[in-house]
Amino acid sequence: MKDRVTKPMKNMLLFLIMLGVVSGRRPQFLKGLPATSTVEENSAAGVTVYNFSVTASPSEGVAIRSIIVKSNPLAEAFDIEPKGGLEFTVITTGNPVLDYETMPKSFDLQIFVEDTTGRTDLNILTIRITDKNEHPAFQGNMAIQTVTIYVMERKPPERIYQVDAVDPENANLKYSLLPATAPFSITESGAIFSMKEFDYEKDPHCYFLNVTVTDPDGLNSTRTVKINIINIDDESPYFTTKQRIYRIPEEQSPGTIVANITAKDPDDEDSPSRLFYSIQSSNRHFAINPATGVLQVTGRIDRDVLPLRLHPNISLMVRVEDGPSSGHASEMEITIVIEDVNDNPPECHPSAFRKEVNENTTPGTFLVELRNYCKDIDADPSNNQFIFTGLSGFGSNNFALKPTVSGRLVMTGIIDLENPANPGVQVYTLTVRVQDTAHPNYSNIIYIYIRIKPVNEFFPVFCNLSYVFSVSEITKVGSSIGRVHAIDRDWPPNVITYSIVSGAGTRDYTNIFWISPTEGNVMILARLDYETTQKHIFTVQASDQENSTTASVTVNVLEVNDEEPVCSPSFFSLQIPVNLAVGTNINGFRIECQDRDSDPRSFRYFINEGNENNHFTFSPSAGSNISHLILASRFDYESGLDTNWIYSLRVHITDDNLISARDKTTHLIKTGTVTLSIRVIPNPTTATTTTPGITVVTRRENRYSPSAWYVPFIVTLGGALLLGLLAYLGLLLLARLRSHCPPAGTARSTPLINAPEKKKPKKEVVVTMTKLNTVFDGEARDPVTGRMYEFNTRSGARRWKKSTEPPQPTLAMQVMSSATESSGQGVDRAEAPSKKEPSEKRKELTAVTKPAAKPSAGQSETPGQVGLRLQKKKEESEGGGLSSPAP
Template identity: 25%
Template sequence: MVNSASCMCTDLQSSLVVTWDGVGRDTCVQAALNFVVENVGPLLENASDHTRVATVNVSLSPHTSLLGDPVILNASPVVHPFVLSRRSSHLWDLFITGVPQLDFEEVALYSLTIYAKDSHEATASQTIFVQIEDVNEPPAFTGSLAREDQVTEIYITEDTAPGTIIYKAAAKDAEDAVLEYFISPESSSFTIDSTGTISTATVLDFERDMRSFSLVIKVVDPGGLFATGNLKIFLINVNNKDPTLTCSLFNIENGVLSVTSTNSTLHHEVNIILDEEIPIGKMIAMCQAADEDNLGDLTFGLETGDDYFAIDKEKGTVVTTSRLDVEKTGFASALSFSIKACDGDQRCAIIPVTTYINGINDNSPFCDQYLIRYTGKEEISKDTIIAKLACHDLDKPPDTIHYAPRSGPVGSGQLFEQVPNAENFIQVTVDIEDENDETPVCTPYLYKAVISDGVVAGTNVNGLKLNCHDRDSRDFEMRFEIASGNENLHFKLDPSRGTNTPKLIVKNPFNFESGADLQQQYHLVVHVIDDNLKSGKAIKPKTGTAVIDIYVQRISTLPPPTSSEVKNCRI
């Protein structure tokens, strides 16, 4: 009987069965379990999921079967993206699962051991190496631009200076290549440099330019692969502009109105002319203001060193507030002020104005002497100067004074003539002689009246007034006195001087009952004398006469008839 024994001898690929024959010889027979791995080659790191890496073909001895499927053991690294998938009973495919993704920069070489076991406990294994080849991958943004479905928003003020950095785009490249950055549109008022720094390129203006900018930021590697990100920049309005002021200013010269229009952008002073004595409250300017910043209401103001003008803070109308009088002591004929329009931050537009006040003829001339009486000899020679007038005018500039006769025999062909000289004096010469040789005359000469004995003191007798004139005296140069017939002083003339029409007044009432008065008929002789001169110079006065007959009627007694040729009155 031959004894026999068996043992296992394995290598990397199969199991060996060793047996003993009867003569003591040993033999080693290789079992049929075997692997054939095909198409194991380099794998691109960007290979897609389910890419076939290799094919594993398993050989079995007759009457044996594989226990389960081949498996991957002792992989390095342990976590790998490979899996075996049965294609047939003896054929398996090695696929990429995609988890984790192949990345040359992370793992450049995978080591996989494929192990199998058959129904006779025979085993086989084989180690394969999968080489990952580097592939140029596109760069990728980091930070907010990395989110492709989102726009990164940036807010900057409109007064941001050119060259100001507003954002830093950051990107990475798997191959650590030098990256380039681009911005579009290129004429977007912004620039980007080689480091991804974005800066302002021009002066920005919220009111006049675009108020937002949509930009595409592009990062490119040397191979031309790129990534893009979306950036939107919004401008914030700031109060960086002065308001603009437009005014219509009124010239009023010699009563004629004209308009001067200007605005603050012209930056020059405006001169206007106003007549003096225009009404207080007169509007001399209308203004309007605008502000591009549009950040609040505008108010008007007036910068002035005096109180001659004021402005409505809301409406912008400028009016006079005080009398303009160039003749007033200390009044300046040139008045300066500035019209302002300011916003809430006191950014202002200004129009300086100088107002020249035009003097008008608003003052009457006046003379040093208004009443001149010439007293001379009875005979005055021709061309004798009898009066010299000195008159003046307060208006500025002074007006030329013209002397013209208003009354009296003055002028060409008259008794007197005026000869003006350069000093605005008037010389009056006499052609004929004249003296006080006329007697005052009253018209009518005789007055009659009837009154009752019960008349009270102060009563104007029947409204009686004398009417007297003197050819060589003025009406106010006469005085009056009752020369005779005024027994018991019952009557008086009022006023007794300074007029030519004095009234006859009852001074003392009558008293017949007591016997104090017995006379009923009064014959009053009135003297009219032309010596009531203010100058007080001695003259040769002339006296005229008027007669007044008064009949005093007792209450129980009828009066006698009166003549129709005289004035009849009854109280």
């Protein structure tokens, strides 16, 4: 191992040597130095340049170290190696290469030695570089490596590389190429040329050339040049797959490999393929891997639908190209045949059949041929054949498939719905299996619903041949009086409807009975009348829409006391003297009553209202349909027992049927009503000017019957004529009164009671008042108007009392003047009020006049008395003594 000293150590040694020189203690033990030596240029490393030694140390075994301290010029081209013992040699390091032409020609090396005892010595070795004839040298990349040159195919001959070489002696050099057969040449200047247009697919892809450069002395140097021919895309790829037709079954799952399409590109003969595959034709079933050419299934392939059902071949145009944009490509058409498989069961449309069959249908009747509605959509005939089997379900023993190939369903049994052995089922549910004849024998189920249609074989039958109902004549209209019922032996039972076909009417009503069409309930539509018809017989019919039968219905009407007594007259006005004898038939008045359902001896007579102090009674009071009005007790006005001069009697007449032997549980009492107005006339012999005025209130009720239309017409016409006459007489009377009446203030010229319009046209109130000039020492309340009035206790004269209360509604008043006959008893009958139209409001007139006493001999009558007398005489001549109320 070399004894080497680092640069810091060298610097320190140099410093010590210099220090020793300065101090004068520099030892001298190097032998052979200083000296001069030579070495050839470009000597390799390890060449010996010079040998030297050192003297022995005083002490044995002392190690000596020797180093080159400094080189001038500075270089590391030399080094010292020990040769053993005290011998050392200077050698070349080869770095840098000693080049005579470019480096210094001489180097001064300062060699320093030192032993372990501290002895040191320093001396100089001069080395001169000698020139020699060297081999030419390549420069650039060729000097350090093999140069690779790339030549594009299809390029014309051209210079492909320039060799750079020099001779150290600057001599002219010669270039040469080996092998000489290579299609390349080199010029005198070292330019390498290609000698042909290369074809990568035919020529070698790589050439190795030895370039030799030689100097005039025959020294040469050789380097290798590699020439690669670059392939360009100038060839179209071609398919290596020879198969053009492929067969696959239908319904392959996506990803199934159909074919592996392969191709080659002459440009890529010896390298991995860079081809791209694609399908040019439009399709939705297949796809090809663009890198590998593997053709796979991508979508469902159904051979049984159009267009594959008619054309099962799929043609694909496969394209291969050597680059997405190179333009070099090839195309190949392949055909894929889709083979049919049995993958569909037979299907029927509809899958459920509904048929109707009449009961008692004869065996062998054809119902349906199932094959007409079923098919198998598999394309291959060997896969679309099917048969019908497995007829099952409740009642299937009544049906059969003959034959199974066609699926012809026929009846084999008889179904009678009315047969007790038959469970009464109307709908049979059958199942039939339609099945493939080819493996794997797919199948479907067909449902057949057979409805047994009932046949109307039987007539409805009433439970009774005839029906009898007993009904009270007062049964309400709309009430049910009984029910008829019929049955039908058909199964299921037909809906029976009921109707009345004859005999349910009377003279007044077309139908007085109605029957419920579905329930058979008989109801009455009009009021029954025992007095008219005691028995009704009619015919009812029960029908099931096709057949019908009839039955008789008898309705017995039960008698009930439902008629009110009707009495005549129903309203009457009477006038009697105050001193009429008790037991007298008042004015010979009598009432006569009739009742359609009561015996004439069943009537009773009651005075329910207005009979104050029981002055009046009827005789007989019971047991006859005719009764007379009798004065039962005398009047007593003088003692004050009687104060009322007008009696409004309300008479009730009942038909007790007390002698009837009928069931009392159904007995009813009906009541008729008669209204009487009785005015008591004071005794004329005691009448004075202070005789109290008499007020007669008459309530009149208008009754209208549509059948008696002429009655209101005649009454209205007569009333209008009478009112016109009375108005004329009133005007004459008024004119006389105005000429003879006292001055204003001594007598009232206005009535006490005003006459407003009355809202109810059926009632009319007539009030007669007499005003007297007298002293009033008492007061009382009028029962009609409710107002207070004053009266004279001696004469009975009255007048309305002045009050701060608001005026009460007044009743319409009608002045009626009457004169008593000399016999003391007058018979006045109030005429019935004239009837007016319902829409017309009745108008009442009110008049107030002084009562007129009969004039004495030699005394002249007033105009009012004359008018009243004339009116009285006219009424007696026209109406037989009846007096009409004054307007």
